[in-house]
Amino acid sequence: MKDFISKKQSLTLTKMLLVTLTLTLMLTITLMLPSPTSAASKEYEIYKKIKTGMTATEVSKLIYGKSYKKHLEKFLGVTTFNSEPTYADVRDGRHVYEFGFFESERKIDDSSIFNISIGLFSKKNGNTLYVGYKNYQPENTSETRLYKGKKPTLGMSIKQLDNIAYGKKLGTYYDHTYENMTFLKFLDNKGKNIHPDKKTRVSYLLKSYDKKTNYHVYLEYNYKKKEYYVTMIF
Structure with a gap:
């Protein structure tokens, strides 16, 4: 009987530990990737699945499914998307492109945006493009009003x-x-990696209580403290 109770208690403790670890992981993911309140969408789900280090072909499969080959082309020796890039540069043995996907209209100012944008980079003298960063813009952006007498400050969590x-x-x-270009090894003239760390950023639009002052606040994720902090205010 004692052995039975001991095993039962052990199983219960194991289940409790698993639940605790799961909740901790969920909290960490939530802090790293704040969910837009309006983003229960196909575009947002695709954005979450895009990983840095993916090739252009892998991203095309993720976005377009079975028809992915129709959206790719060979250009200057590398496989890339056949749509118009929002940025393109080829120099010093590297290919650099930015592409936008899922064009929509931002409701707050009727501006045209891409819900998803990715930066594609080749390694030095390489012929494969890899995702170095990704960006998500929801069309239903909030413009939040602040309490009377309050304003954002640098360093605020x-x-x-x-x-x-x-x-x-x-x-x-x-x-x-989200950016992780560490593996691409962009080196300065001293041989140091100019992108040594991964980075996660998020920005919000805020208004003062009297609606006379607008703030565009940028926050960067601190991986040690597992929290976002204000780094820029415009």
Whole structure:
């Protein structure tokens, strides 16, 4: 009987540990990738699946499925998308492109945006393009009003920023960017990697209580503290 109770207790403790680890992982993911409140969409789900280091072909399969080959072409020796890039540069043995996908209209100002943008880079003298960064812009961006007498300041955490936001709090972000170009080895003239770390950024649109002052606030994720902090305000 004692052995039975011991095994039962052990199983219960194991289940509790698994639940705790799962909740911790979910919280970490939530902090790294704040979900737009309006983003239960196909585009957002695709954005989450795009990983840095993916090739152009792999991204095309993810976005277009079985018809992915129709959206690719060979250009200057590399396989890339056959749509018009938003940026293109070939120099010093590297190919650099940016492409946008899922064009839509941002409702807050009727501007044309791409829900998803990716930066594609070749390695030095390489002929394969890899994702170095990705960006997501929801069309239903919030413009959040702040409490009276409150304003964003540099170094403020996302929690502190949320606490001074009126009504529905920060709401839906303006854009989200994840970058990891460490593997591409962009070196300076001393041989140092100029992109040594991965980076995650998110930005929000805020208004003062009297609606006279607009703020575009950028926050960067601190991987050690597992929290976003304000790094720029415009």
